[in-house]
Amino acid sequence: MTARRQRYRRLARTFLANPTAVTGAGITLVVLLAAGLGAALMPYGPGEADFFNLLSPPSWLHPFGTDSFGRDVLTRVMYGARVSLVISAAGVAMAAVLGGAAGMVSAYEGGYADLVIMRVADLLFAFPAFVLALFLMVVLGYGSANVSVAIALTYLPIFARLARNMTLLVRAEPYVEAARLMAQSTPRILLREILPNIAAPLIVQATIGIAFGIIIEAGLSFLGIGVQPPTPSLGVIMADGREYFQRGPWVLSLTGLAISVALLGLNLLGDGLRDLMDPRLRKSAAQ
């Protein structure tokens, strides 16, 4: 028990010593708080129109200004961030579960299963990500749930490859051998022995994946074939702001700026966590 506590303490110390990870975690935390609670704290509703305040520039009352319906843009951005985050996270979660399972089975079973699974992953990976997402939206139809599915399918091969490579590394470890000798079932070995030991890189990948998913959602909705208004996702707000970009540039500009900050946080967090896991870098940091 104390050994475990010591391990956590050491982990926390290395984390705090990594400025990239700390900055990323800080920004991500602020973004999550704003997305989770911000909209509820604001005096306006995301769809609340004020016809005396159409397209008013940023001010103390409306830090991000108002849009063509007089709606407060900051409120909408915080609400939209929640929508976009949920869509992206759902997509990445699907990709992680399916891709992770496929990659683990592929590496553990080998043979034909490996061949077929990895060829499918290679094929998915060969399509330009956004083109594949666009194609899927045409096939599946527009809407939030299908954006998640499109994100999942474009990100799935990345998880499959990662899970496969990591599983190959731990497959021959003594504890896996021991479990196999005890005649444990394959699903049990995969879930109880292998998964906990390859989870860390998958989680890091998921952090970066959520950033990627937000860009895909924003891009699709910006074109008008993703999330459909009146649901205010970040892409929908930007598509709206594009209509009157010359008269009210703040709607598009500040929404995009908010996305950039959120993605910056996620990317820094992902980079920092990756550094923490890389033993080569950890050693050089300790020196």
Add this chain to the structure above:
Amino acid sequence: MFPKAALYVGGRLIGAAITVLVGAIAVYVVMKAAPGDPALAVLGENARPEAVAAFRLKHHLDQPFWSQLAIWLGGLARGDFGLSLTIAGGIPISELIAARLPVTVFVGLYAVAIAVLISLAMGTVAALRRGRALDTIATSVAVLGISMPDFWLSYMLVFAFALGWRLFPAYGFTSPVDSVAQAIYSGFLPALAIAAPMAAVFARMLRTSLLETASREYVVAARSFGFSPGFVFRHYVFRNALIPYLTIIGLQIRYLLGGVVVIERIFGIQGMGSLMVDAAFARDYPTVLACTVVFLGIVLLVNVVVDLVCVALDPRRST
């Protein structure tokens, strides 16, 4: 030596062709599984039965699935993607693509050129000044570059360079077929917007790769011979660091083409990307299908080329 190299190139090309074929079949099957009748989508819900029957006959929709697939694949082999449905009713899709592909290839290459120029400078400076202020600045700019959505960046560029300082046009693009100089000028902002996130990824890769190569034993040995630092950098470090750099360019093509799709539309560039988006809006299924396959083909072709360049730089890789 030559036949072996030819064999390698041939093998890579055949592999890419097989992937395009399997990919084409996959997207075709998925597209056919989608709900909705293309005949009704084009002619309207209240179309006369005779018109629907004639439409189905013309587009081979009256035949069983397998022969439809065979007809489509047979056309694909000849570069014939069938007829467009709604965006340019009845015009062969191959004609639409032939008109737009050069534009997209131009914009794409332009973006890669910009990204390579920026990243070579940024990555090299960051690696040479590792841990100093310039490195921190370059590395931070790179993370920022990855975090900005490219379509938002293009609006910011338009805001500053087109609406503000009036240096570049905000909208419209002259095809390189008409005037190369005009194409370079009018394509600068879109190419820069597509290039920015890629430049960031390339620069990070180059920095890591340069630092890793610089600590290799043969570099230490070269230094111990008393070669000048500049000589060692150019001949021992840089050349070898280029291989992972080129590989990442090949991998990033799939994101570059994604950027092309959105940004062509923002700047009104009549390329493959805007064709695909227009087709998606009009529910012109065969055109969407054709664009998807062409984009897949571009990715695979670029990766074969990148692979060959890597082999030329490091012949060990071909065996």
